[in-house]
Amino acid sequence: MAEASAVKLFDRLDEQPSDSLLQLIALANADPRPEKIDVGVGVYRDATGGTPIPRAVKKAEAILIETQQTKAYLGSQGDIRFIELIKPIVFGEAGAADDRIVGIQTPGGCGALRLGAELIEAADRQARVLVGQPTWPNHGPLIECAGVEMVGHPYYDAKSRTILFDEMMGAIGKARSGDLILLHGCCHNPTGADLNPDQWRAIADAVAKRGIIPFVDLAYQGLGNGFEADAAGTRLVVEAADQALVAQSCDKNFGIYRERTGSLFVKGSNRRTAEIILGHLQSRARTMWSMPPDHGAAVVRIILDDAELRADWNAEVTEMCARIRNLRARLAGYDERLAYIEGQNGMFSMLPLSPQAVLDLRASHGIYMAGSGRFNVVGLSDENVGRFAAAVVEKMDG
Ligand SMILES: Cc1ncc(COP(=O)(O)O)c(C=O)c1O
DSSP: OOOOOSSOGGGGOOOOOOOHHHHHHHHHHHOOOTTOEEOOSOSOOOTTSOOOOOHHHHHHHHHHHHHOOOOOOOOTTOOHHHHHHHHHHHHHHHHHTOTTEEEEEEEHHHHHHHHHHHHHHHHOTTOEEEEEESOOTTHHHHHHTTTOEEEEEEOEETTTTEEOHHHHHHHHHHSOTTOEEEEEOSSOTTTOOOOOHHHHHHHHHHHHHHTOEEEEEESOTTSSSOHHHHHHHHHHHHHHSSSEEEEEEOTTTTTOGGGOEEEEEEEOSSHHHHHHHHHHHHHHHHHHTSSOOSHHHHHHHHHHTSHHHHHHHHHHHHHHHHHHHHHHHHHHHHOGGGGGGGGSOSSEEEOOOOHHHHHHHHHHHOEEOOTTSEEEGGGOOTTTHHHHHHHHHHHOOO
């Protein structure tokens, strides 16, 4: 028998840095002050501070338990009917009929982003993904983990509260044909600053002209300005480009975060390429999760296939969206230095705060937000929104 080696395999591992957002949640939970304000965690909260399960989801789950006959394997593409129902929500009726766009169910938006990166890597190891800064901190790890290089460019300046559009267009101008650009479809995380329709049009023209492939992350459709408006930019760039990817999530707009429900759609240059792409997506999925979890997609399918449940779900998303818009307007009304928040979209916004100011707000007011100054607008309540506004403006850099 071979002698045991001196260094044990897992002893070689370095300790991982702990997740700063999870640490923040733990700190906020441990804070005994009743007036504390937790705007760190990125989930929707209602007026009572809870993250409710939508009524339609509860009903669809009851139907699923009642009617499901088997839990036999579905296949690596997941629930095909789910994909058919999501496609028009993302692309509209015209896009849904486009047979150059193929889809596959994924474990949430994260799974879709990762699978998209795997497809890029399979097609061209030299391809790079351009990404505006700041972006959602998980974008880098998810995409680079597949072996795809990411190249950052400026997107937003927190101090002047503006999108750095010229810098973004400059980055597209310098990209190589066959590079990709990661775009937030709506409700930009972490800044809340979305491109306007003219900017989307300019990007659509530029990517089409230069052979750059849009890779859109659409994780918050419905929570900005409604389903159609929130998908308008995505539809523009996908239509303009010869090839494109869209990583979609149902986790926020159906309130089913832990069910890990999403999809990846990819547009090929023609029907034949699209079929080949779908084959690659399925074989790459097999090497990671084999097939996606069923429950969330089955619930979404039941809701979207039932007129009454669908209308009720739509009404609830409209309420969520209205609550977010209302909190944005109220924050903006407290001080002109917060006025920019009203024109932004989705759950997040960024305050021009130094890391020290973020720590001071935590110590003196029990306000918990990410070190970058990102906060979850909808983590606020009628009772504390004024207190929050007063405390943060005092600490803002400009
Ligand atoms: C910008 C962005 N993309 C993708 C995701 C992933 O969503 P999911 O929970 O469906 O994996 C998130 C989640 O926070 C996100 O903020």
